[in-house]
Amino acid sequence: MPPQNSYIGRFAPSPTGPLHLGSLFTALASFLQARKHQGQWLLRIDDLDTPRLATGATEKIITTLDAYGLHWDGEITYESQWLAHYQNAIERLTQQDLIYPCTCSRKQLKRDRLENPSIKTYPGFCRYHRQSPLSPHSLRIKTPDQSITIDDLLHGQHQQNIHHDIGDFIIKRRDHIFSYQLAVVVSDHRQKITEIVRGIDLLDSTPRQVFLQQRLGFVTPHYQHIPIIVDAHGTKLSKQAFSTPVHTHNISQTLYYLLTQLQQNPPQELSSAPLNELLDWAITSWDIKSLEKITAISL
Ligand SMILES: [Zn+2]
CATH class of the missing domain: 3.90.800.10 (Glutamyl-tRNA Synthetase; Domain 3)
Incomplete structure (x- = not known):
């Protein structure tokens, strides 16, 4: 781990639809890991694949993150501008x-x-x-x-x-x-990202990104690939699998549920706590090592 104040993490969703539970799970983990290290957490919109972009998805993603108290640092960046x-x-x-x-x-x-x-x-x-x-x-x-x-x-x-x-x-x-592969490497370099917390489905593409970093003379960030959420059939929750978007009512309950799925064992008495209290507890107690070697978590 680098000195705490140099930590720069990010969440980089593609606006091909609203956030579903699987992407909120990843966003929460990368947010908590950054906050635990007093680091920055940036929000970058991966809007390059124009044929797949869904109208209004960016706004919905932003609204959902905001509603869940996952506040990013600085301006939101858009890959389409780079x-x-x-x-x-x-x-x-x-x-x-x-x-x-x-x-x-x-x-x-x-x-x-x-x-x-x-x-x-x-x-x-x-x-x-x-x-x-x-x-x-x-x-x-x-x-x-x-x-x-x-x-x-x-x-x-x-x-x-x-x-x-x-x-x-x-x-x-x-x-x-x-x-x-190219865009993620260039964007992470531009933003001086030091820590990448993302789903394990991207582990297999990491060597390609490291290869590009080496050829472009970029520093390789630290990687932590967290489990993906799968449904009862073992299929990854994704926009392609038509997973239902996360709602913005019952926010505290959903957050409590996600912390349980992230193996953080939130105490029972926090199950009805207000959002801020729950997030404060989550940042203080966060331990990403609880996810070590786990590849999938089923709903
Ligand atoms: Zn050819």
């Missing part, structure tokens, strides 16, 4: 000869995989047969055939050979949208 910075990162990677245009369509790649089931990742066709950058293309990054190890503070070491397990991945889509 396009020049993502482009600049691509240019720096291009100078290192790491980027190439890929004209393969998703349909074509799917057909290849059906014909040859041993192909699990992008086979690198355009890496070895240079395509004209004039035809519609995505941009891929050349991945090194070497293993990258990350040290997760809750799960220990996690190793991945991204070339073998993922393949050359897309950093700018064919529809000109910057990929999540």
Whole structure:
């Protein structure tokens, strides 16, 4: 852990719908971890994937966080305002000869995989047969055939050979949208984020982000991947799974419930306490280590 006052954490939801219980669970954990360390907690709206954005979702997310007392520090930032910075990162990677245009369509790649089931990742066709950058293309990054190890503070070491397990991945889509992998790395760097608390479903993409950080000369933050909330069938609660949005009545009860799910054992007498009292208790008693090695929590 760094000195306490240098802690900068963040919550970076994508406004593809209102917050559901699973995202509030993550927001609460990252908020409590920052406050416990007298750190800053920033709110960044990941609004790059424009075809998936839902009208009014940003406002709903902001209202919900506010209603639950999860107050962020400083101004809210929007990734859509940082396009020049993502482009600049691509240019720096291009100078290192790491980027190439890929004209393969998703349909074509799917057909290849059906014909040859041993192909699990992008086979690198355009890496070895240079395509004209004039035809519609995505941009891929050349991945090194070497293993990258990350040290997760809750799960220990996690190793991945991204070339073998993922393949050359897309950093700018064919529809000109910057990929999540690139944007998250550039945004975290711009905001000097030191601690990332997020769902374990993103653990697998962390080595790709560390690889980009290394190539761009950025410092790698500390990672703590917390469990995801799953329903009775073991499916992650998500907007895609049409999970119901969190309501803004019964706020204290929902918060008490989430603290229980976060393994914090809130005392029974706080179950009807006002929001502020409950949050104060939660910040003081917060112990993220209770989530060590846990990957899923079912509702
Ligand atoms: Zn290709």
